[in-house]
Amino acid sequence: MSFSTYKTPSGFLLPSIHSAPPFFTQQPNAATQVVFTEQWTRLILAYARYRRLFTVRVEDAEVSGGEWDEVLRNPRINRRLMPGQLAHILSVMVSENLAMYEPAKQTRATLLYWRLPEEWAEVLYEWQVVNTGQLNTILTFYEISEPPVPSELSGIPQSLLRSAIAVLVKGGRAQLISISDGDGVRFFPRNAK
Amino acid sequence: MHRHRLGGVGLAALQRQQESLKSFDALSNQLSNAQVDNLHAQLYQFRAALTRFATHHRADIRSDPRFRHAFQQMCASIGVDPLAGPRRGGWWEETLGLGDWQSELGVQIVDVCVSTRPRNGGFIELSELVRLVSRLRGLQGGAITEEDVVRSIQALKPLGAGYEVLDFGDGSRKIVRSVPKELDEDQMVVLAVASEQKGRINEDLLIHGKGWTAERATVVLQNMLLRDGTCWLDKQDGPDGTGWAYWVPAAMQWDD
Missing domain, CATH: 1.10.10.570 ("Winged helix" DNA-binding domain. Chain C. Domain 1)
Structure with missing residues (x-):
């Protein structure tokens, strides 16, 4: 043996x-x-x-x-x-x-954290650009974690998603907003600060 | 008043004596110069022959362990050590490129010893070391033997890294130590017994197998476990999964 x-x-x-x-x-x-x-x-x-x-x-x-x-x-x-x-x-x-x-x-x-919140932030930002084809869109947390087409972010827990978004907010690439059916996030183009 | 024709007294005698001394000196210089020249010539020839041989068979020496062994035997019998590297810029290195070969092997040995240290505590069986180094070298690296590795480890000695080849005590197997820890005789026995058990060891194996007292067995195992970190504890041993056993990683064979 x-x-x-x-x-x-x-x-x-x-x-x-x-x-x-x-x-x-x-x-x-x-x-x-x-x-x-x-x-x-x-x-x-x-x-x-x-x-x-x-x-x-x-x-x-x-x-x-x-x-x-x-x-x-x-x-x-x-x-x-x-x-x-x-x-x-x-x-x-x-x-x-x-x-x-x-x-x-x-x-x-x-x-x-098999991906750090900073890494999830990048994944989220890239996915969102590819997925919607444009920025300045608003997505709910649910749309991100339960997308119709399975993604890297499928099933991501809310708290982890929140940390990732916090990273983007800090970098001026996203904004947390409240919408009728819970929390949502608005994405900005990379150069908008 | 005459004493001796040549060895007489007086100025003339002194001169004669000095001259003959000079000519003796000259003769002796001549002779030893001839000898030295002769020796130089011989050395030159020998060197040329060895160079020719070594260059001609360089590939074989580097790649074929049996050939390398024979070459080393030959060199040892005439008192030269072609592999006693690594010496930068030495004649052997230039001629054979074996300085590189030896340094490279040394680096690979250190690589394996260091990378396996977390799991073996700095002790690795020589055969296991050879196996892992061979895998690191890949096929094109050429086969290496235990002898090569032992020579390389001896060459590492001046670095003071504490690498040493130790005898298991049963004559055949050897263990390489890459940490400056001493293994006492009792620990060597533990290593040898564990090696027969694929790495597992407990007090009973030492008490019944080696006739040790329970205290002696416990002390050695506890020291290895707690003080030296050269063995690991398993508390799920035995049929009911609650027994205690010790595992000596240096005596375990790893497949990766």
Whole structure:
């Protein structure tokens, strides 16, 4: 037996460290734990990007059957990530601005930044230009996160969308507006400041 | 008053003596010059022959590990070390381009050691190192052997990076250390036992397999785990998934 990569049913390639039993235990050696946390962080973000998952919860390590099973469990070696270790990993990710507790004031659920709000802002701006073919248009949040034609932004959580728009507002490229059926955003051409 | 015809006293005798000394000197100079010239000529010939050989077989030396081994044996038997690089601008380097070859291999060894350090704590089995370096070099890099890697690591020594080849204790396997950590005898035993278990180790394997006391086993494993970071903890071992086991990453074989 050697430690090797594994392709999950969903087609994601797990790194070889995922086939090592101790990877699923919180390490008492701080330096080792730092390395493990880095590897878990990279793995969680890569998988989230691959499956377009926006959130991960400590609960995902507690009960099986969720969308995180392929990563948080390894039935081939009969190991699963302990909830305490996942909570630790998430706290490190939050401190490194790779995730955000959502909702705020709790530590059991996080929004994952496999794209930073700044990167989402660019995606949103480009999509909006291509999609509408013009600027100075108004789009509702719903039109952005649930577009008729699936896009990069399909399913984006409101809070993440809000952060992305905030970046555009700051750069003078968008304006947050209130419309009858909720929030909306108006986009400006790039040079309009 | 005559004593000796040549070695007499007086000014004339002194002069004679000095002259003969001079001519002895001259003769001896002549002789040693001839010897030195002769040696130079021999060295020149030898050098030319070796150069011819080396240039002619450069590709073989660089790409074929068996040929390289034979060439090194030959050079060692006459007391020269063509691969004792990297020396910038040396004759061997110019002639063979082997200085480059050796430096390149050294860089690749460091690359593998550093990039695998997070998961092996700075200890890697020599065979595993050779495997990973070979993969890094790709096919056109030419095959390399454990001997090449060991020589390269010795060449790295002046850099003071602390790279060292250690014996496992069972005569055949070797381990390369790329961190300035000492492995004591007990840790070497742990490494050897873990290596037979694909990396897994626990107190029982040491108590029953090596006749250690429980205390000795615990102390070594705890030191490796907590102090040195050379082994990892698994708390989901055993049939019920709650046992404890230790894993020595340096003894685990990784496929990527």
